[in-house]
Amino acid sequence: MDHYKSRKWIVVFLLPLVIMFFLFFILPLGFVFIVSLTKWGGFGKMEFVFLDNYRYLFQNGTFRIAIRNNFIWAFSLGFVQITLATVVAMILSRKPLMWKFLRTIYFLPNVISQVAIAMMWIAIYNAEYGALNRLLELAGLSRFATNWLGTIETALPAVILQQVLYIGYFMIIILAGRMTVPDSLYEAADLDGASVLQQELYITIPMLKDILITSMTLAMAFGLRHFESTFLMTAGGPANSTQVMGIMLYNNLHSLTYGRANAIGSILIILGFFVIVLIRRVFGSSSFTTEIRQ
Amino acid sequence: MRRYNSFRSISTGTLKWLFLGFFFLYTLLPFLWLILSSFKTNYEFTTAPFSFPETWQFENYVKAIRISGLPRLFVNSLIVSVGSTALNLFVSSLGAFVFARERFRFQNLLLNIIIAGVLIPIIGLMVPYFKIITTLRLYDTKLGLIVTYAAINLPISVFLLYGFMKRIPRELEEAAVIDGCSFRQRYSRVIIPLSRMGLVTAGIFVFLYSWNDFIYALLLTSSVKARTLQLGIRFFVSQFFTDYTAMFAAIVITILPSIIIYIIFHDKIIHGLTSGSVKE
Structure with a gap:
């Protein structure tokens, strides 16, 4: 009797969660994959076209640029940003002066909206009044001044760089992992005459392998799903030089080409999954319980 | 040593x-430059970009609030963020409680599926979310955003709260049952009060996500009725035209709440972020 009662309550307690999860995760995933195989404008009949949307996308020059750019994003975040974050975490782990304060400052941009940060960088990169050009002017380097976001050669590096250098998020995760490595390991290495650099290379990196791989996976996943700052700073331009899949997905949604939009969506989801599996294969990680989304 | x-x-x-x-x-x-510029006249901003303002132009802020309709956007953002945080915590804490403190069939499978939701690139689900929200007649309403943000953050909240509730000693709950606590009371009188820290951590995450999100505010609203601050910022460029310093003032106003929350809660935010990344 009592057991039956608690059964009932388990169901009642789980129901809202399961319904919401189904409505916003399971159902949408099914929707994306199914609609990606059709030609559909959101109303009326769906025309089943099998893989036509995918074929169209992979033959489409703009989409190929977008995929390429997403991979540039993924590698910039996954390798450059993670490397920088690891180095800073290693330095902070030895508790230099004000390390807690620095840690707090480095993380600050992560609580501020991407929109506000993008607007700030639009101002910094601006051709006429932007801080970057004014700084170059002051340094007597005005020949390098340019319209950073409006020039094909500089737009993509400019958008990526401002984000790659915000290392706080991964630095915090890596630093937390570093703090769990027993001090005795470093003390022993110290006695054996290992330099700080050697200690970090041969103790920290192997000990933090799982966390580093998780961070790298996450960073690459962020690169693949990148949308906001590019959308605001360049909207994919000039001449598609900063185009990414997320923006194309949004544009297709707006032009009511839902089949194509969802084909991009499923490519995004599949690539994301692929990156996770691939990185885990390459680096041989076992843990799968440590993912956190921003 | x-x-x-x-x-x-x-x-x-x-x-x-x-x-x-x-x-x-x-x-x-960059933030400092933005803040200093927001107190200058446009003339001073273009002629002396890196100096301190000669006289602090507080009227930029008055102008910013008047031109951008910030108060309304602010209230919308606040309602949406508080609403989605409350809804998310309610739903996820009920679920996490059952996952952490009960035994039932398919428990681990279901829990893992839900937590695996953090791996899904939500941006890929734009079309179905648009469809779901319009079908529920929630397009361009604050409720639509509340439900969406609450749902998107369910996996992370369940993950955080489950970890928290799992750690509460059995004995406390058993004592309560002996004292005659019912199933619901075990949740409301025992586990929830003991998970306060976990709720705060998860809550901050959901709140900041909802406060800072741009994509779904862009996708699911069309008028000022439900427009949030972040989406409002996008219209600053056309609203302020060439009044750059007033626009900067508006941007500074939008980031202030996040900074204040961060100053108060940075320990909890950093702790919440790392609690999942270090294996136990």
């Missing part, structure tokens, strides 16, 4: 501080 060796060479020390200093300046200087 082991630090007597870290300053072996001067160059390592210099390099170390170069690194730390660079990222410190990189993080703060």
